[in-house]
Amino acid sequence: MTINSTQINAQSDSGQEGNPWVVQIQAWARELGFSQIGVAGVDLSSAEAGLLAWLSQGFHGDMAYMAHHGLKRARPAELVPGTVSVITARMDYLPRDTAEDWQDTELARLQRPGEGIVSVYARGRDYHKVLRNRLQKLADTMAEHMGPLGYRVFTDSAPVLEAELAARSGQGWRGKHTLLLNREAGSMFFLGEIYVDMALPDSAPVQAHCGSCSACITVCPTQAIIAPHRLDARRCISYLTIEHAGPIPLELRPLMGNRIYGCDDCQLVCPWNKFAQRSALPDFDAREGLTGMQLATLLDWTEGTFLRHTEGSPIRRIGHVRWLRNVAVAMGNALHGAGLSVEQRAAMVQSLQRRTNHPDPLVQEHVQWALQHTT
16 A cells, blocks of 8 residues: 555644554545544543443433443443454534534524424434444445454444543543533534454544633533533433433423423533534435424424434434423423414414323323413
């Protein structure tokens, strides 16, 4: 293989001058739409105590799988025997047509109570599918050119300490909201990993640059970030609207506003996200029906309509019942406030009344709760 001058420069910038394969992998990755790759070792023992403490305090909530896998998350060589290096990959996901003032645009949506808000990352194609397919292509290309290679690819699909590996591989640093931050890309990106049985030089980690800023902690609607770098998932709106299967706790419902799938607040106020990058892929462009929609319309979606609008979307995984639960909570919050027009209020009440006899008790409970705010 011939290394050209561009690759040599990139190699020098990466701090991994001794291994031209890392530079070549970066080039292949960019061709597939990835923004950056890094390499981490498999010794994550220093992260084990923090993981165990987080689990012991029950901060994982209903996500029993996190406790079930236990320390396997911090031990890549146990998850995939033979693993000696982990290649991490970053893929930016802001839609291609995202405006420069996108943070202000998204924050303004929170002031329109009749509108349902879906987290930015979920408005396009399911990232699991996009990243997994492209990571697989990257790994296949590596195996084709690098000789015998054992590998497995992961995208939020196995017990992997994703953010920890990414931080150790130079992708960024852990922000106070626990998400990964990158000086050139903020936090609006997905991460994926390739566990390989080939030793590659570790990337140099980067310094943290949050300083004294605590905007993410202050803005969190439910105060789920209980301290810098400590998240109680049970209070997080992303967890409540996506991972949590049962009734949403009464004390947290009023704090959820009009967020019906996920929550971006901690990212919207982060100063580093002024550097967030647009994706070059059409996969993450917002789909019709998932932005700017009225809550009354969304509650009227039949299961068939829901499935049609969420085909190939990460939203489909929560199912129609949880979708209605989330929308009903947002409608209750809207009806309790003063920001609706007479027409919006009437449409919401009528939509909720049509759902009072829904066959699922979870929907019934949240619809009744929402209707309490009409009197």
